[in-house]
Amino acid sequence: MTTRISGHVVEPRGLTSLRPRTGGGDPAWLAEARRDAASWAHEHGLPTRKDEDWRYTRLEPIGQVLFQPSAARVDHDLASIASEAPGADLGGTRLIFVNGHLVPELSRLTGLPEGATVTNLATALAEDGERLRPLLSSPAGPRQHAFAALNTALAEDGAFIRLSPGTIVEEPIELVFLSDPGGTALVSSPRSVVIAERGSQVTIVETHAGIPGDQGGNSLTNAVTELVLEEEAQVEIYRVQDEPETAFQLGLLDVRQGRNSRFTSHSFALGSSIGRYEVRVRLESEGAEVSLNGLSMSRGEQQHDNPILVEHAAPHCTSRQVYKGVADGRSHSVFNGHIVVRPGAFGTDARQTNRNLLLSDRAEIDTRPRLEILTDDVKCSHGAAVGRLDEDALFYLRSRGIPDEAARGILTFAFANEMVGLIRPEPLRAWVEGLVTDRLSGGAAASREAIVR
Amino acid sequence: MLQIENLRARIGEKEILRSLDLHLEAGEVQAIMGPNGSGKSTLAHVLAGREDYEVSGRVLFEGEDLLALSPEDRAAAGVFLAFQHPMEIPGVGNLYFMRTALNSIRRRRGLHELDAMDFLALAQEKMKLVEMDRSFMSRSVNEGFSGGEKKRNEILQMAILEPKLAILDETDSGLDIDALRVVANGVNALRSKDRAMLVITHHQRLLDYIVPDRVHVMTEGRIVRSGDKGLAIALEEHGYSGLERHIADDHPVPAGTP
Numbered sequence: 001m002t003t004r005i006s007g008h009v010v011e012p013r014g015l016t017s018l019r020p021r022t023g024g025g026d027p028a029w030l031a032e033a034r035r036d037a038a039s040w041a042h043e044h045g046l047p048t049r050k051d052e053d054w055r056y057t058r059l060e061p062i063g064q065v066l067f068q069p070s071a072a073r074v075d076h077d078l079a080s081i082a083s084e085a086p087g088a089d090l091g092g093t094r095l096i097f098v099n100g101h102l103v104p105e106l107s108r109l110t111g112l113p114e115g116a117t118v119t120n121l122a123t124a125l126a127e128d129g130e131r132l133r134p135l136l137s138s139p140a141g142p143r144q145h146a147f148a149a150l151n152t153a154l155a156e157d158g159a160f161i162r163l164s165p166g167t168i169v170e171e172p173i174e175l176v177f178l179s180d181p182g183g184t185a186l187v188s189s190p191r192s193v194v195i196a197e198r199g200s201q202v203t204i205v206e207t208h209a210g211i212p213g214d215q216g217g218n219s220l221t222n223a224v225t226e227l228v229l230e231e232e233a234q235v236e237i238y239r240v241q242d243e244p245e246t247a248f249q250l251g252l253l254d255v256r257q258g259r260n261s262r263f264t265s266h267s268f269a270l271g272s273s274i275g276r277y278e279v280r281v282r283l284e285s286e287g288a289e290v291s292l293n294g295l296s297m298s299r300g301e302q303q304h305d306n307p308i309l310v311e312h313a314a315p316h317c318t319s320r321q322v323y324k325g326v327a328d329g330r331s332h333s334v335f336n337g338h339i340v341v342r343p344g345a346f347g348t349d350a351r352q353t354n355r356n357l358l359l360s361d362r363a364e365i366d367t368r369p370r371l372e373i374l375t376d377d378v379k380c381s382h383g384a385a386v387g388r389l390d391e392d393a394l395f396y397l398r399s400r401g402i403p404d405e406a407a408r409g410i411l412t413f414a415f416a417n418e419m420v421g422l423i424r425p426e427p428l429r430a431w432v433e434g435l436v437t438d439r440l441s442g443g444a445a446a447s448r449e450a451i452v453r
Numbered sequence: 454m455l456q457i458e459n460l461r462a463r464i465g466e467k468e469i470l471r472s473l474d475l476h477l478e479a480g481e482v483q484a485i486m487g488p489n490g491s492g493k494s495t496l497a498h499v500l501a502g503r504e505d506y507e508v509s510g511r512v513l514f515e516g517e518d519l520l521a522l523s524p525e526d527r528a529a530a531g532v533f534l535a536f537q538h539p540m541e542i543p544g545v546g547n548l549y550f551m552r553t554a555l556n557s558i559r560r561r562r563g564l565h566e567l568d569a570m571d572f573l574a575l576a577q578e579k580m581k582l583v584e585m586d587r588s589f590m591s592r593s594v595n596e597g598f599s600g601g602e603k604k605r606n607e608i609l610q611m612a613i614l615e616p617k618l619a620i621l622d623e624t625d626s627g628l629d630i631d632a633l634r635v636v637a638n639g640v641n642a643l644r645s646k647d648r649a650m651l652v653i654t655h656h657q658r659l660l661d662y663i664v665p666d667r668v669h670v671m672t673e674g675r676i677v678r679s680g681d682k683g684l685a686i687a688l689e690e691h692g693y694s695g696l697e698r699h700i701a702d703d704h705p706v707p708a709g710t711p
Contacts, residue, residue, distance in 0.1 A: 392540050393540045393542050398502070398523070399525075400528055401525050401528035403525050404523070406553070414544030
């Protein structure tokens with residue numbers, strides 16, 4: 001039963017009533033952190049649209065499902081997952097998770113230099129849990145919301161990557177998260193931790209997708225990733241979210257950057273029913289640079305939400321955000337980008353761009369750039385636009401014999417491809433191009449050739 | 454090939470074409486001249502299928518009702534408009550664009566489609582006509598092209614699509630004399646007994662290079678005078694206002710040099 005009382009969703013048996021599984025091998029501090037987080041979530045309830053960061057997200061469909069926490073399953077059809085797992089197999093290290101739990105039989109570690117630790121969270125906790133303590137307790141900070149708390153309460157596994165000083169990982173590390181509710185309603189809570197120590201470098205490709213031969217059911221992925229870049233570390237993360245359009249997908253990436261570190265992210269939000277990917281970056285030390293790129297393509301009844309927070313907490317840091325949204329059908333696409341320049345963060349250089357393409361009269365796009373500048377001597381700019389396909393360009397293509405639908409597909413692809421074109425690993429770019437092309441209307445399958453490189 | 458009868462076009466209350474008649478046969482090049490705002494470009498766009506106008510009257514293209522066709526169907530039937538202001542389309546490769554266009558038309562006509570290699574060979578052959586090099590083909594459609602490059606790119610498309618009826622809308626605008634010569638040479642190379650061309654221009658200059666069989670003068674949405682090439686020269690002498698005075702006085706402007 002779900003009752004709505006003055007804007008608060010009260011769910012007596014819903015998500016926020018879920019409790020950590022007992023009897024695990026958690027160290028005492030973690031068991032306590034889980035209990036605290038669970039009761040915090042229960043007390044505060046799910047966010048509502050009165051919460052600034054959630055005002056565009058319709059969570060009711062999630063609140064109506066009685067989810068069970070996922071457990072590590074043993075009955076996967078490994079052969080079919082192995083042969084049909086979505087994604088671009090880049091040939092390097094690859095961890096495959098099903099419902100948030102690592103499947104070691106499908107994963108491989110290869111080509112990793114000494115100084116790179118790549119494993120799963122459960123193993124890292126068992127081996128050296130104490131070192132993770134500050135990280136796993138951190139989302140209990142003031143910016144917490146119930147989903148972050150629920151993740152802390154329920155997370156049992158996820159990826160763990162630690163690079164010792166100066167370690168350079170050449171091949172991208174792939175993290176593939178597959179959801180397989182198996183006809184039930186499951187919440188998966190992967191918790192990943194990436195620690196790039198001084199001067200280390202790595203590229204991570206994170207994929208979220210359904211499983212081949214999915215038996216249906218409801219899946220909610222509530223993922224949290226914590227990323228720490230120490231001095232002069234360089235990290236690039238590609239995230240491709242191509243879940244089935246019945247799935248719920250909530251992600252939070254929490255980044256802290258040290259002096260002269262450089263972080264780049266590319267988010268491609270394509271799938272899921274509700275897809276929310278929140279990125280928070282705190283530039284903690286001088287000279288840090290961050291570049292956040294995103295492409296969201298929604299259709300049907302999909303909801304895509306991209307809340308961003310970039311916090312300039314130190315002088316002479318640089319931030320860039322370029323997000324693009326394409327909304328078709330009755331879908332809803334949101335960009336909620338917040339830049340905060342803290343007192344003393346002089347010499348800040350922050351830019352934000354959000355451009356959107358509305359393909360249907362019934363689709364909705366909300367764009368909300370926010371700048372909060374609490375110091376002088378900063379360079380900040382932001383721009384947002386929502387438009388439709390250019391009628392003149394459309395007429396030009398049609399006048400050359402290209403049918404209307406194909407012309408629309410070509411122009412949409414050209415709009416989206418600016419973001420896809422930023423992908424550096426070639427097989428990944430080809431795969432994402434294919435995903436984007438498949439979503440275009442009529443006969444535009446050929447338009448992947450339209451790319452200008 | 455093209456019969457236009459009592460063609461009218463309006464946007465809202467604004468009447469732009471008022472009862473326009475024109476006949477164009479295969480192999481002919483006819484020019485339409487007129488002052489700014491006379492409706493020349495509207496005529497070009499209406500013939501190509503622009504949907505912004507309320508259109509009435511009759512336009513037969515090879516006996517078929519042209520006005521009933523979508524822009525893409527008109528292109529497949531063999532109508533081509535060289536735009537006065539070709540669109541820049543960032544992110545869409547020029548070569549890809551032209552191959553998609555040609556293959557769309559070929560598919561509609563039941564012909565096999567050209568693969569990338571065959572198309573490249575064809576495009577390179579046609580590029581010589583307008584003195585373009587391969588670098589244009591790897592760029593986005595018209596993006597960052599100079600005025601002259603855009604016009605050459607239009608003529609290249611015409612050469613590749615091989616229309617039966619080509620409408621050239623102010624193809625000379627913004628061109629210096631060298632670029633004009635290149636574009637005009639390209640157009641002349643495409644003149645043939647099976648192809649008709651309608652050359653729309655503000656200036657007589659273009660008609661020194663692309664010599665028309667017939668010249669029409671358009672003002673306020675209708676054709677007010679028709680004659681041979683001499684009419685264009687007379688226009689150059691008297692200007693449109695001079696010509697209008699002659700009409701008002703019912704003194705026809707003599708054809709040829711006065």
